[in-house]
Amino acid sequence: MPSRESYAIKRGKKQQHRRKEKKKSQKGSLFTAALGLNAGVGSVPSLTPSRSGPDRVPQTPGLSKPTSPASTFWQPIRSFALSQLTSLVRRATLRESDMVPKYEKVHNFKVHTFRGPHWCEYCANFMWGLIAQGVKCADCGLNVHKQCSKVVPNDCQPDLRHVKKVYSCDLTTLVKAHNTKRPMVVDMCIQEIEARGLQSEGLYRISGFSELIEDVKLAFDRGEWRPLLTTLCVCVSCWRNITDRFSSADGEKADISSNAYEDINIITGALKLYFRELPIPLITYDAYPRFIETAKIADAEKRLESLHEALKLLPPAHIETLRYLMAHLKRVTDYEKDNLMSSENLGIVFGPTLMRAPELDAMTALNDIRYQRLVVETLITNEDVLF
Numbered sequence: 001m002p003s004r005e006s007y008a009i010k011r012g013k014k015q016q017h018r019r020k021e022k023k024k025s026q027k028g029s030l031f032t033a034a035l036g037l038n039a040g041v042g043s044v045p046s047l048t049p050s051r052s053g054p055d056r057v058p059q060t061p062g063l064s065k066p067t068s069p070a071s072t073f074w075q076p077i078r079s080f081a082l083s084q085l086t087s088l089v090r091r092a093t094l095r096e097s098d099m100v101p102k103y104e105k106v107h108n109f110k111v112h113t114f115r116g117p118h119w120c121e122y123c124a125n126f127m128w129g130l131i132a133q134g135v136k137c138a139d140c141g142l143n144v145h146k147q148c149s150k151v152v153p154n155d156c157q158p159d160l161r162h163v164k165k166v167y168s169c170d171l172t173t174l175v176k177a178h179n180t181k182r183p184m185v186v187d188m189c190i191q192e193i194e195a196r197g198l199q200s201e202g203l204y205r206i207s208g209f210s211e212l213i214e215d216v217k218l219a220f221d222r223g224e225w226r227p228l229l230t231t232l233c234v235c236v237s238c239w240r241n242i243t244d245r246f247s248s249a250d251g252e253k254a255d256i257s258s259n260a261y262e263d264i265n266i267i268t269g270a271l272k273l274y275f276r277e278l279p280i281p282l283i284t285y286d287a288y289p290r291f292i293e294t295a296k297i298a299d300a301e302k303r304l305e306s307l308h309e310a311l312k313l314l315p316p317a318h319i320e321t322l323r324y325l326m327a328h329l330k331r332v333t334d335y336e337k338d339n340l341m342s343s344e345n346l347g348i349v350f351g352p353t354l355m356r357a358p359e360l361d362a363m364t365a366l367n368d369i370r371y372q373r374l375v376v377e378t379l380i381t382n383e384d385v386l387f
Contacts, residue, residue: 105156105172109149112136122148138162139173165221168277172317182321185220189271190328192256197264199338204349208266216270219254275353282322285358287313295371307378308386323387330383347377
């Protein structure tokens with residue numbers, strides 16, 4: 001027969017094991033109470049507090065049992081965890097609104113001769129003929145019949161393989177190709193000017209050396225591809241690598257810091273040159289007459305209202321770039337005591353740069369210069385109201 005001593009040892013071990021199991025279950029209940037999860041066997045964890053969970057004390061009729069200390073302690077932590085999860089869900093739903101705005105763009109179709117059999121990407125029919133079988137979009141590469149090009153929706157998505165430069169490129173095409181709100185040349189130049197040039201006397205009025213301005217233009221146009229052309233290897237794989245890098249050159253690696261160009265007037269000249277070389281001016285040809293008529297209104301309040309309506313005629317990419325530029329020029333006028341550039345002076349500089357008369361005779365274009373100045377001056381002065 002087993003002795004009393006051995007029986008007591010076995011009983012002590014069993015009690016010690018029960019105490020360990022009880023502590024583990026208490027820890028599990030505390031974490032469950034903290035997050036409000038239903039930890040039942042075979043159930044899926046829920047983020048909503050369970051009615052039968054440890055933080056819910058069953059109520060007996062006629063008796064009120066106080067809430068357990070564990071539930072009271074973990075309640076703030078559980079609320080914080082749920083709030084963080086809710087915040088994550090909210091950010092996920094609002095992520096779409098934070099994306100770059102989707103600008104509408106018309107296709108840039110040009111007559112094209114295709115080699116080999118081709119089918120229209122709109123109607124899916126064969127493109128007959130030996131030469132000039134159809135048209136091809138120079139920005140996105142869409143191939144369609146000439147007749148189909150008249151009904152194709154304005155959903156051009158420019159490809160960097162077709163957009164080979166920054167200057168002289170349509171503004172909407174450039175921002176859609178790089179998926180940005182504004183052209184990177186505008187952002188980079190303005191950031192550099194505001195970092196070290198706002199107090200420079202004659203800012204935007206004094207011109208830099210034309211050779212160096214042209215060098216900045218080439219730096220944006222060529223991107224990173226120029227050093228690659230020094231290679232002597234002409235095998236197919238290396239040549240494809242070179243052409244891919246050339247096609248994707250976007251100018252984001254252009255160095256316009258003070259180490260490369262100490263004179264800030266070179267950067268301002270490069271920015272003005274970009275706006276002058278736009279195929280469609282920042283204030284477009286279609287909206288130009290409305291802006292000129294607005295400038296002729298004598299009453300300042302009515303002129304402001306008319307200018308606000310005229311801004312609605314601009315494409316989204318143009319008005320976003322104009323807003324950013326006017327906000328920058330407004331900050332330039334804040335340092336007028338140092339740079340001697342008032343809104344009137346800036347209007348004289350940027351009037352002909354941002355606005356160009358659509359095929360008017362020289363005398364009419366000359367008469368419009370004062371109205372161009374007045375338009376830009378009003379935009380700078382009332383930037384916070386108009387945009």
